[in-house]
Amino acid sequence: MSGSQPGLGAAHASSRSAILDLIRAAGTISRVELTRATGLTAATISTVVRRLIDDGLVLEVGRAESTGGKPRMLLQLDPSARYAIGVHLDHAGITYVIANLGGAIVARWRRPGAGSDDPATVVARIAAEIRTTITRVGVDPARILGLGVVSPGPISSSTGMTLTPPVMQRWAEFPLGAALEDAVGLSVLLDNDATAAAIGEYWSGGIATGSAFAALYMGTGIGAGIIVDGTVYRGSSSNAGEIGHICVDLDGPVCWCGNLGCVEVLAGPAAVVAAARDAGLELAGRNVAENFGALARAASRGEALPLQLLERSSRYLGVAAQTLANVLDLELVILTGPAFALAGSLYLPEIERRLGQSFFARGSHPVRVTISSNAPEAAAVGAAALVLQSELAPRQAGVRMPLELPLEVTAG
Amino acid sequence: MSGSQPGLGAAHASSRSAILDLIRAAGTISRVELTRATGLTAATISTVVRRLIDDGLVLEVGRAESTGGKPRMLLQLDPSARYAIGVHLDHAGITYVIANLGGAIVARWRRPGAGSDDPATVVARIAAEIRTTITRVGVDPARILGLGVVSPGPISSSTGMTLTPPVMQRWAEFPLGAALEDAVGLSVLLDNDATAAAIGEYWSGGIATGSAFAALYMGTGIGAGIIVDGTVYRGSSSNAGEIGHICVDLDGPVCWCGNLGCVEVLAGPAAVVAAARDAGLELAGRNVAENFGALARAASRGEALPLQLLERSSRYLGVAAQTLANVLDLELVILTGPAFALAGSLYLPEIERRLGQSFFARGSHPVRVTISSNAPEAAAVGAAALVLQSELAPRQAGVRMPLELPLEVTAG
DNA sequence: TGGCATTCTTAGGCAAGTGAACAAAGTTAG
């Protein structure tokens, strides 16, 4: 980590992070409201907010209506206080995004993918790309927090490198993070597409701090990013949410993972395209994504076979979403990623229907479903949000958190 | 993963809890080891441990071998320092347990179940039962931390009452916790059977603080208690892990929950027993549990039909376990509850096989499977552990925890 | 017996958070 990074003051105090996160989620919020939301005293909020303002991260923007006393002073993140760069690295294309503190996209562009080039060459290309765009867009380099890089999961937490997905064999064991850090001169964070997309939604979607939701990401593979109470759920090896390989049909076809009837092999874009070909459909696209897009458009026009194929796919994805919601007790599922960008509206009704039938939709709370507002670039936006998040809400390793309380009955 | 950073604010009094938890998990451990495990300094450990010893919770028990310097002083929880009472309330029977700080069972007994009696009557019966046994066993009442009560899930977190499972309709909306608190004079914690069983395993099984595991509980229903990094995963409405109603066959039979092909309706004890009856088997038991037990014994003897039925059931449970492990990225699954107490060894191989094929068992870590050492009373033991946990590792509400860091690359 | 390594303790200090009093800025009632 180069010491030239601005950081956000000395990256200490988790209350600072918690307060920033609440301001982010609320849009605008007053100090009293922060007092109630955090459980801290007004005195603490006062001093912490003072520092945030001094650091230029937070702005005071007008007053609220009086409720019978002194009106509240409204606080807001200063969107242009810091920036983060996100890169979505995929076989087919590399998507770049510069996002500001508000999670808004300041710049966005796309270049040819990693393809079969040498990783080192690709890294050099990325570095050049980023440097020239920073100057072109005119973002103060001192305000750039870092670089987030996302690729199809899973990732290896031990080495800090992305694992080798089938289509990107050359990247196996390549020290992507370190190489980029050297080449770009920014600190680099790596993660998988689905997790990043979830964080991206958390940032740009204004999702409440306390909620439990998942971003159901369909691109090359199918995965889910899970965020609960403002915390990414990663599991024991940072591979949680890999739902592409949950079984939805014990007697289904063999998946490349070795099991039978995985969601991915039954319902993923590649499976849909293959089924269309098997049914005799002519598909002229150069890759799965293009053909899947063509099928989605055909289905939207009402063509019978494509419609039927996508309905079949959506039934399986509905099951996957429902399983996810049941296991994790979610309140929101967001459909995102390139495949849902192309065909989200075709999937939505069936997924909605199944989640409406979910176990909890009855006794307890409903499970909402939405399509991401920026599904096509969700991964890249998420990559940038990754950086914002790590700077704004750094979790300290150190002391382990204890078990949370079970339901407590306070009687008498 | 970066090491432990200094200056963590929000940890607070939780370092005491963290240390207690590490001592629990380790059995015996020295101060230096605590220093390394927590990331705190030796000085801090020293003073915190001093207070724990003064409070009578921890004992110094002998020295370790010298490694070339002063030998380590070994620390241990004082098992008889505190006690907790656990009650498993079910239609068929009420199981009581008194557990000590070590998670060991000090007393255990069983009485007729809630049946169709008036809830108030049952509460009075429970209170009397507990009072007389406390005096009979001779446990110092002042050392009893509280009462944990567990019943088949799901539970309602808003009211603090157990929801009404199909067989216990009379308990709907009954303020169980408050009533028991009044009647017994102890603070009461409520939770569902699966979650409690997981906490019970965490306590009596000596599970490491950092691990991610689930207790797969099969009793009346099928559920899972999830513990990650020492924290119960509860989801948005405390109903996480309700895997009885994930779909494993889109074209399966209708479940009472309204969906098709749920694990419970395909593979639960009631389903196995019903299938046996449909196949013409004579079953003389008075309830599902007895009949399921008879089938399990018959299968163990090698009888073809029972064996086949249980193998079928175990295939579905294998899928459920694998789904759970995939979604949550688990490293351990523990089979527990009355049904696995009866037939665990018949289920184990198939579940093990499927988890061995799991997506991560290949690239990454394996998923272990074990049968609980006290599967029959897992829920009652868990109920007691619930209390131990809440006292030893109380999570402070107040400040929300921020997002955890994604993979961080530390280069040059 | 005196180094030396390792474990644990004591002493002083910093910083986050608290409680209590107070200042600021509005509304409401006369």
Added chain:
DNA sequence: CTAACTTTGTTCACTTGCCTAAGAATGCCA
């Protein structure tokens, strides 16, 4: 317009959790 009240936000002295630094205790080995 003034006085009383409400709500919001700040200042300040104090507690506490943890750190650094130094030292004490307790074993091994020459």
